[in-house]
Structures are given as structure tokens and as C-alpha cells.
Amino acid sequence: MIVKDEENSIARCLESVHDLVDEIIIVDTGSVDQTKHIARHYTEQIYDFKWVDDFSSARNYSFKLATKQYIMWLDADDVISKPNRKLLKQLKDHLDPVVNSVTMRYLVNIDKSGNPSFIIKRNRLVKSSCQFKWKGAVHEYLEVSGPILHSDISIHHFKNKTDNSTRNLQIYEKQINKGTVFSPRDLFYYANELRRHNELHKAIKYYTLFLNHKVAWKEDKIASCGRLADCYHLLDDQEKEREIIYKSFEYDSPRADFCCRLGNLFLGKNQVNEAIYWYKYASRLTWDKNCMGFYHVPSWTWLPHTKLSICYYKKGDFKKAYKHNKLALEYLPYDSGLINNQKLIKNKLKNLT
CATH class of the missing domain: 3.90.550.10 (Spore Coat Polysaccharide Biosynthesis Protein SpsA; Chain A)
Incomplete structure (x- = not known):
């Protein structure tokens, strides 16, 4: 240690x-x-x-x-x-x-x-x-x-304290001042530090430099697309956000977290059918257990079903809304929000009969 x-x-x-x-x-x-x-x-x-x-x-x-x-x-x-x-x-x-x-x-x-x-x-x-x-x-x-x-x-x-220090950022910038040539991985993690400290435009520059490296690790490239999407989301540039999410598909088959992000973009525009497509896609994917990449647990388990429940509720299809909320509850059986949603949707179904 x-x-x-x-x-x-x-x-x-x-x-x-x-x-x-x-x-x-x-x-x-x-x-x-x-x-x-x-x-x-x-x-x-x-x-x-x-x-x-x-x-x-x-x-x-x-x-x-x-x-x-x-x-x-x-x-x-x-x-x-x-x-x-x-x-x-x-x-x-x-x-x-x-x-x-x-x-x-x-x-x-x-x-x-x-x-x-x-x-x-x-x-x-x-x-x-x-x-x-x-x-x-x-x-x-x-x-x-x-x-x-x-x-x-x-x-x-278990993180005991919030790390708001600029220590890592300063280490990278000292290296830049010394003329150190960053490896592709350094570019990626320097961009992460910039994003963490809200230097979004500069972070975008370094994520882009990283993605242009042919020898960079695939999993870091996929993660970089996610972080770039975060930057564009914070800058309220939905077109660029969507573009970089789709770019992640160039490196591997679609990942559930990116599919959910596309669903979120469509749902935010009230394009419910398009949102359903991507949430369904996410819900059917299975994670490769040998993969060394970032596994976003909600996107591969309960989140797509929660979102599908919301989508079907909006469409008035309470039977499907109930089904997907129930599937989400299988992952989070004690979640008060999901439990309340199940009661609400159940009452809607009763009223229909």
C-alpha cells in the first residue's frame, strides 16, 4: 500500500x-x-x-x-x-x-x-x-x-472524503511545462482531470487528441466518448453529445450505458418511440465478463427497465409500464421510488378494468 x-x-x-x-x-x-x-x-x-x-x-x-x-x-x-x-x-x-x-x-x-x-x-x-x-x-x-x-x-x-484538490491536474501541467510528451493514456487522464475541474473546452481538446491516436486502448477510447458526451451535455450541445455517443459504436458493439444515454436524449425531446428503441436495446445486452472496461451497473441492470416503464406510462400502455417497473424491482427490491411507481401503475390498471 x-x-x-x-x-x-x-x-x-x-x-x-x-x-x-x-x-x-x-x-x-x-x-x-x-x-x-x-x-x-x-x-x-x-x-x-x-x-x-x-x-x-x-x-x-x-x-x-x-x-x-x-x-x-x-x-x-x-x-x-x-x-x-x-x-x-x-x-x-x-x-x-x-x-x-x-x-x-x-x-x-x-x-x-x-x-x-x-x-x-x-x-x-x-x-x-x-x-x-x-x-x-x-x-x-x-x-x-x-x-x-x-x-x-x-x-x-469506500471514499471517505471528497477530493477537490488540483494535485493531479498540477502534476500533469508541470509535465507539460517540462516538455514531457504525453502518452495516449496521459492525454485521456489529463482530459479527465480538466473535465473534473470544469475546464470543459480544454478537456474536449485533449479527449479529441486522444481519440485521434491509433494505438490507444479500445476501452479508454470508449470511456473517452462517454466523458466527451458529458462535456457536451454540460455545454448543452445535444447534437455533439449524440454524435460522440454514436462514435463509441466504432470501437465495439453498443454498450448499454451509451444506449441509455441515447434514450435519455430522445426522451428529453419527448420522442418516446425512439427512446423506447434504445432502452429496449440496452435491456437486451449482456456484458462480456472478460471485458476490462467500465461497467456502469445501472445501465446493464435496472435503469433501462425504469426508463421503459416511464416511456410506456407516457404512451398510456400501463401493462408494459407495470412489466418493466417490476423487472427493475428485481434488481432493486427495496427501492421506495420503484415500489411507489408499482402501486401507482397497478391502480391505473385497475381503473382500466
Whole structure:
């Protein structure tokens, strides 16, 4: 782990994993709170690393300190739940040593019911002898090769604090000032930082530069189309928003989140039949479990059915509205809004008979 000022979360993280691993290595990049003091309850292997505006440097340093056959990495606001602890234990006991890397699902934006908004696959466990390296000063990634096992283990990400800092943006801009030539991935993540800080026109410029790179990763290109669509949406340019959504289809078959976005655009114009087409399309898609891209959970589960229920309600087809609201409830059985909608539509059906 690399950490800084994580006194509010590090104990929760380490408590969820400490008895499943053979060593815990903490690399601190400048904490001024109780982070290191808390970590010492779980390990004596705590090291200081002078921050050099480069996350990969810190992570690669932490990997060099590891002495076991495999290395697993976590952030301080990650947690392994009881069911996933069991899966991790099984993996540890039965992992085929031919495997170089194990992916685990990263669950992001957890709601009060424990449902994530996004699921991302990440290489979480790697063979030490492969000496895989982290790449990228910001939004770093672990470059792996060889046999990869896609596990069913999930890591829950619980963000304790809102990060409004410009730290990442400043790192990128320092690199620009030094004349650093950005990789395609750097262009993508720099554009993300610009968008996050509402520099929308500049973000559009860098997303476009990224999309023009032939060697960029397909999944980042698809994600870039989604972020570009966000920018155009915020600028109220629906024509460009729709255009970039369709462009995402050039890189792979349509994804449910983009289909739902098209449905939203048509529904916003009260073009209900066109909206129904795209929500139906989304509802029939199935996610490729080996895909390493961003999985927007609502779009692949309950959201298309909720929207279809609204569309059919607008058309006065209460039978279909009831059907799709019921399908949405199968994913979110305790959602008060869906429960109330079901009662409302049921009353409409009674009145018709």
C-alpha cells in the first residue's frame, strides 16, 4: 500500500485483510496525521517515501520491498467484505503458480444498499518474479503480461472524503511545462482531470487528441466518448453529445450505458418511440465478463427497465409500464421510488378494468 493521511480509513482496510496475507508493507508518502501509528497495529514494515509527483514511483518502490511469491495491492479506502475474504482465501490456497496476474472486480460508488454504480476489473495480484512495473505519474496502471486469471473476488471502494484538490491536474501541467510528451493514456487522464475541474473546452481538446491516436486502448477510447458526451451535455450541445455517443459504436458493439444515454436524449425531446428503441436495446445486452472496461451497473441492470416503464406510462400502455417497473424491482427490491411507481401503475390498471 502507498498512503498519505489516511487515519480515517486505513484500520478498516487492514482489518479486512491482515489475517489473509503473509506480510503487509506500508509506504507512507508524507502523512502528518495518525496513519503510521494506526498501521503499526498491523505491521512493522512501514517505510517513508519522499513524494516526487509520481504515483508509479511510490508503488514501484513498495513492490521492491515485497518478499513473497505474489504481491497484492490495496488503497486505504478499499475493503474486502466477508464473502470476498472467503474467495481470497480460496484463491490463495489453490492458485496455479503458472498465473502471472489475477484480476479482481473494483466496486465504486457504493450506495446505502451496498450496490455499486461502477465495476472495474483491475490486476490486483501479480507474481513477484515477473517484476511487473507501474506506469504513469498519475492514474497509474500495472503493466502485466502472460497468463491472467479473472477471479470473482470484489474489492469495495469506500471514499471517505471528497477530493477537490488540483494535485493531479498540477502534476500533469508541470509535465507539460517540462516538455514531457504525453502518452495516449496521459492525454485521456489529463482530459479527465480538466473535465473534473470544469475546464470543459480544454478537456474536449485533449479527449479529441486522444481519440485521434491509433494505438490507444479500445476501452479508454470508449470511456473517452462517454466523458466527451458529458462535456457536451454540460455545454448543452445535444447534437455533439449524440454524435460522440454514436462514435463509441466504432470501437465495439453498443454498450448499454451509451444506449441509455441515447434514450435519455430522445426522451428529453419527448420522442418516446425512439427512446423506447434504445432502452429496449440496452435491456437486451449482456456484458462480456472478460471485458476490462467500465461497467456502469445501472445501465446493464435496472435503469433501462425504469426508463421503459416511464416511456410506456407516457404512451398510456400501463401493462408494459407495470412489466418493466417490476423487472427493475428485481434488481432493486427495496427501492421506495420503484415500489411507489408499482402501486401507482397497478391502480391505473385497475381503473382500466
